[in-house]
Amino acid sequence: MAFPYKHVVLIGGTAGIGKAMGDRLIESGVKVTVVGRRQDRLDDFVRRHGENKASAVAFDIGNLDKIPEFAAQITKSYPDVDCIFLNAGLQRAHKFSEPETVDLQAFNLEMHVNFTSFVALTHAFIPFLKSKETQTSLIYTTSNLAIVPAAPVPAYSASKAALNAFILCLREQLQATTNIKVIEVLPPAVQTELHDYLGVEHGRNIGMPLDVFTNEAYQGLVDGRDQIIIGSIGPVETVKEIAEKRRVAVTEIAKMMRQLGSG
Template sequence: MTAQGVNSAGSLSGRVAVVTGASSGIGEATAERLAEMGARVAVLARRSQRLDSLVGRVEEAGGQAMAIALDVTDAAAVQDAADRVASHFGDVDVLVNNAGVMLPAPIEERAVDQWQQQVDLNITGLMNVIGAFTPQLVKAAQERGVADLINMSSIAAQNIFPNFAVYSGTKAFVTHLSRHLRVELGPKNVRVAALEPGIVGTELQSHVTDEGTLQWLADSKEGGMEWLTPQDIADVVGFLAALPPRVNLQQVTIMPTAQPS
């Protein structure tokens, strides 16, 4: 490791990463990418079999990974996971907050259960993870020169989409929180970034029940729009974590080329 706290460009050797929502989509791809770049990776999600399969692939490729099955809305379980990762790999210096859910619906439908689910996972779960792992990020940054807190937001944090009010509100929270945390943690060598992807082909779309949104998604594909892939986002996460310690991209918007807004 160099004096600046990171290895040569493109390498994360010696670093310890945690990825939430790692059982599929962006989280899964990100965990594999960080491991490929040399980080030891802890993968967190609810579906234990998928996590075990992911760890197996990482290890088969020569990497190091551990799986912890949990629900990030359970603060005690998240704190226990933080303790386990530190004991197994050492203090975490890359945290990718990816767990989330998207359930658009017209506000007049009063889909209260869906509102609460989005708030619980996208906001409370995110805060549980940040609370549990920030002490490790700060300690690691002091010892190694840099640490990264990367929060998965959405283009919906900025732009207006019909029926996405609650989801968009949760993601606006993520982006604005990240900007505040960057100011708070940056002097301690912890970089904070919010990633705001446009449409990415993941399981999120399979959870959507709103007919208007389903039609909009179908129209975008039938119109020839090529969606982003989870690997596209994973590559950006890896790029951010491998930057020189002096460089912090605080907010990154990643759009399909053909998506207008």
């Protein structure tokens, strides 16, 4: 099997998992439009792959009021896009046992970037994706911590848990009446820049090697899975079991609410 989409808009694709997934998609023959804040990295992505395979758009997804304009620009410039891959993310430690050390502005920024901006992007792109005659997709990178949180990173854990809940609801809403497939990739800790707040040398050696993760994630996408759990902080089967039980419960609740005329 091959990756089923032809042109991916990869939001948060200039570093770490996003960059690696962008490289892998292009290697498989998929066009990629990468989105990020750092123009030098965007330019490097296009330079490495060539303008016939890659393009780039500079945008900060934290600017919520600009997201509708951004989505309109993307869909006008690249009408063949059939997949939006939302991958951006921030992670910081917050120690509430020492409240004087907690930066609530930084905490709220994590929630804003990791969750609220993804909701706004989803809302902005759904009309375009629905209008296509072929299957389209929204792909989200969340985290194992969406299922089992890590105490030292409460904002990251909470934002990914919120995003996971949103994805479960979104999938239920879209799967019966639209052509949009909702896919969630749940990584473990991966050796990327995400953990630089712990120190670059230490942080970038935490977790699964990036190439191993990328290969597993790509294979899950090729296999057509819509929930791809890779590795875990604890036993992977425990995380998968919790995730599957939650998913079944969400489906049952959705059925019940539809019967009551609420969904």
